[in-house]
């Protein structure tokens with residue numbers, strides 16, 4: 001039985017600007033499942049924007065809050081979860097997602113992520129003042145995203161198209 005047939009949560013992972021929220025919403029609509037977004041849950045639970053959390057409390061505190069938000073999906077079924085671009089990097093969150101559900105990587109080249117994140121507002125780790133360092137950061141992360149159960153090329157097509165390809169990959 002596929003993960004979808006079993007109702008196991010789908011955790012979308014990938015770089016900032018890879019389309020996790022828009023594709024996640026489209027996939028949830030296709031399946032008739034609930035959509036959730038850990039960034040929004042963190043903001044809701046803390047009453048602060050991500051930018052403010054980073055500025056006032058630092059990235060470490062943000063990662064704790066993100067991990068707490070993720071743990072809400074323990075033993076939950078039929079939900080598509082868009083995760084923040086850094087959460088899959090953590091050993092515990094990664095193991096949790098793999099145990100509780102199926103992980104899907106939305107793979108995009110850095111140029112596409114750039115184009116989609118033309119406005120850097122609200123993404124404290126989106127730092128392009130040093131393009132070489134940013135590419136190294138991107139490539140390091142790709143190596144970890146590659147540990148996801150399923151990979152989908154999210155560089156082209158509307159979110160609905162990517163969601164359709166993703167559903168196919170998750171069912172086969």
Ligand code: S3P
Nearest residue numbers: 015016017084085086123124125
């Ligand atoms: C982050 C990505 C952001 C958000 C935070 C940190 C990261 O989410 O969680 O700014 O470490 O890549 P998106 O991937 O939705 O932009």
